[in-house]
Each structure stands twice: as structure tokens, then as C-alpha cells.
Amino acid sequence: MTKPDIPEMDAMIALAARFEAAVKADPALEGAELGEMLRHVPGKRAICRGTVQGRECIWRVFHSPQDGVAGREWVELQRVHAGMRDDDHTVNAPLYHAPEFGLVAVEFIAGTPLMALVWQSPLEEREALIIPAARWLRRYTESSESWWPAKPEGWLKRAERAAAKQPFSKLHRLERPILAELARLLPRIEGLDWRTAICHGDFHPNNLIVDGARMTGIDNGGSARMPIYKDMARFLMHMGRRGLIPSGSRVLGVDGAMIEAFSETFAMTEAERRLILPFMLGIEALIRVEHADMTRSRVRRAHAMYEALLEDLRKI
Template sequence: MTAKFEAASAEDPIFETADPSEIIRHVEGKRVILRGMLGVRPTVFRVFLSDPEACLRDWNELQRVWTYMNAGDAQVCRPLACAAKAGILALADIPGTPLLELLYDSAPDKRAEWLKPAAHWLRTYTSPTETLAEVDTRQWIARAERGLEAQAFNRLRKLEQSILSETTRLAGAIARKDWRKAISHGDFHPNNLIAEKTRLTGIDCGGSLPAPIYKDMARFLMHMGRRGMIPSGKMWLGVDAEGLDAFADTFAMDEVERNVILPFFLGAEALMRAETRDLSKSRIRRAQDMSEALLEDLKAIGT
């Protein structure tokens, strides 16, 4: 890290004022996230250990989004500086609480109040780049199949084989149609939204690429569902039913989008992130409950 920051200082003198003090996250061989200061400003440093082009790509994307998400209740963290050759981004540190943590700490009857603001945040992010494109489900089915192969628990693998069958059935129903694509967050789960009063600020943005808009919705809902977090207390497809409606309404989905395409992505998302042996028994139990509910509702969807 010392060598990285010395290289960044040579590239841009502003990094001479950098003082990283805490490792937030380390993804071995890929990136390190640190908290510290840049001059007098609380800062998060994103250090790229591989893919040298990713640093500049993320910086450009953050600058693009910052132009229209720098005020109000739907924001992104402010990009501060970039040393692309050294592979370091400096971003404003955001006060507040990660949304999933806030939901756990909130009274049960208050949790669902955050579902529409979360949907509004995503809609704000994607709307400038939204376009229609021909449906292509192949990569999502392929990713679901790879996730199924990685599933460590036999009882979950059996359920997921049936989920894959139903998801593939839905893929056939939306073939030769169009769906909406946009530059999306890419890893849109509740803890990548920081809540402060009524404001939600997105973090871990920048690595965004064009994708069907429903993918990020499925990621958000499934992240909660497999942990047993159902803010409204009402479930459909293994996830929060009001949350699903919040995304469908905010994005003004038609019947095919709401009742076939979004369920397709929920099925794919359920399989793409396989449970591992280091998870607790309670977490595995909640994942099984979610998968059973998802499968039951997928079977009931007519095509």
C-alpha cells in the first residue's frame, strides 16, 4: 500500500495529503478498500490490485453519475481524485448507516418505509441511459448453471435444480421480446446504500456496465430474502412482496416485466450466488426457506 500511495502522489500531488488509516475490505488479488483522510476530508480509498483499466473506468462512471446524483434524497458518493496509473480512487466518506443494518435495527413496522426510496434511488441512477434491447437470457442461464454447480449443500442443490428448470421455462416465455437495459449499479444490495435521515447514498458504484434493469432489482431483493429479511412481512417469490411492487411501480413495468422478466431474474439471482460451508446453520436454513418459497411461486407463474 505504501508503494501504491507513493506512486499516486507522483501522479497527482493531492495524494501527498492522503492518510489511509483503516482497512474496510480486502478482496485478495483484486482490491483493497481503506478509510482515512485526504487533506481535511474524510475519504474512502479504493485501491485496485488488478485490472489497471478498471480504476479509470470507475472514475469516469462516477463522474458521469455525480453530475445528476449530487443532491436530494438519491445520491452517489462524491468522486474526489484519481491516480489511474497507480490504481487508486479517492471518494468522499459518507455519514450514515448501511441500509440492511438499519433495517435490522429498525422496528418491524418501520422497515418497509425504505423500499420505495431504494427503488427510487435505482431509478434515478438508471434513467438517463435506459434503452430497449432484444432479450438475451443465455448469459444469465449460464451464470445460474455455474452457481448451481458451486452449491455446497445437497438439500439446496436439489431445490435449485428445480428453480433452474422453472427459470429456464420463463426464459422461453420472454424470447423474441424486448427488455430494458441501462448502465446499472452492478452490485445493488442494501448495504451499498447508506441511509442518513431521508437520504440514500450509493457506494461501490463505478464498475457499472449496461445490463437489464431487472438484474439490480433482483440482487437487492434476493440479498434480503436469503437472509430472511422481509421488511413488509409479505413474501412473493421468496422476497419481499412490497419491495417487488415498489420496483415494478417505480419503473412503470408492464405485465410481462413484472410477472415474467423480474421473476426470471429472481430465479437466476437465487442460483448465481451459491451458499458456502463457512455460513452459519441459521443462514443456510433461511436460504432454504427462501428457495422453497421461490420455487413454489415460480411454478404458479403461467407463461
């Protein structure tokens, strides 16, 4: 039997006590409940099911209310929701915020996570299911997009630091030549402009919930300004390292049809499509280091993705 993680249990007890204090302090929280914990990021926050003002919600309970993170997320949630609530590309609505207690509640969204939906669908239907994600991301970023001088060197250094922590020698042997290819591309990107925006920050298919034609983004609010290609690379690599290629066409280790969907939806320039996005795909591949307890099948799929990525990077 796994021993309880005492520090984590203590943290959750403290968060529950803080939630109860908030309920007592604010009449608007009468009847509110903090339910099942869905995810815990030690030292940062817990994500829980619950209710607020008679509605099902997701609670984001922050460990350190005084650091202002909850307030910044609340502002960003409101900004994005104002522009993404009137069609089939939406975000969940912000419902409640108590800055002094580090609490944020957002609407609970019923439906199926996009990746789960794709996996359970027939092969011939998968590409059509995944393509609308490009339009969702475009809606999210378009109000804050702007062009800035490209700064790829910092991203490459981040990838180098992450690659040094790779626990699987089979993958580490491929990461070194991938880093070499990214270093080769770097001078061709420096001097260019690239597009930045306030991005999602963790844009992967399980953070999109599908209900019929409606696609709702969740886990928003922790956004920051960065190159728009980072969110695309996160989405593509999340699928690629799991061997999910909905169109059946693998390019740069990931789904080729989805690369085209992002390229067309964002009206990418030739430099963005042929140089900057491939560079960022390589960066994303390396900064998501596999955990030491990863299954052999996951490592095998990641290895196949690395090989395909490296082969195509060498052609650029």
C-alpha cells in the same frame, strides 16, 4: 490462532508502498493518508478508509493500475455523480484519481447502512424505510435506459454453472427444480424486448447509506450495461436469503411490497413484472452460491427462500 495469509499481506504491503509513491509524486496528495482496510478482493482491489485534501474518504486501490479499471471507474463515478447530487437520492462524490498508481478516492458518507437500519427498527416501520430504495435505483438507471432484444439464455447458463458449485445438498436439491422452472420460462422471454441500463452491479441494502431523509449509494463505479431487473433481483434476494421481509408479505421468496415498489417506480409492463423479473429473481438466487462455512441459520433461511421462490415460479 489463524495463521496470517502471507500472499495477502504481501499484496497489501505492495499497495501501501504504491500509495506512498503516489504521495511523493503528486503535490495534491500532501497529507493524504491510507488508513484501515475495509475489504480486500484478492487480485483486484483493496477498499480502505483514509483522507485526501483534508477530507475523509474511501480509497479504492487497484492491484493492476495498467489494466485501466481505475480509469473506467473514475469516468463512471463522475457520470453518475453529475446526475445524482441535488436531492435526497445521491451517490458519494469522486474526489481524486491517479491512473498511473491505480488510486481512486471517493467521499466518505456518514450514516447507517439501510439493512442495518431496517433490522434495528420496529417491525411496523421497516417497509417505509426500504421502499425509497426503488426510487434511488430509478434515479441511477434512468439516464442510460434503453430497450434491447432479451437474451435470457446466457443468464440461465451462468446460473447452471453456479448451481453446480453449491456446497449444501439441502439447497442443491431445490436448485435443480428452480433451474427447470427457469428453463420453462426462457422461451416465453425470448423474442421479447427488455430494458437495459448502466446498472450499479452490486445493489444491495448495505450499499445504501441513510442519514435522515438522504439516501446515498456507495460502491459505485464498477457498473456495466445489463438488464435493469438484475439490480432489483440483487437487492431483493440479498434480503430474502437472510429472512428479511420488511412488509411481512413474501412473494417469489422475497418481499412482495418491494417487488411492487420496483414495478411501480419503473412503470413496468406486464411482461416485465410477471415474467422477466421473476426469471431474474431465480437467476440471482442461483448465482450467489453460499460459502461452505455459512452458518446453519443462514442456510436455513436460504432454504426457506428457495422453497417459496420455487412454489411461486411454478404458478407462472
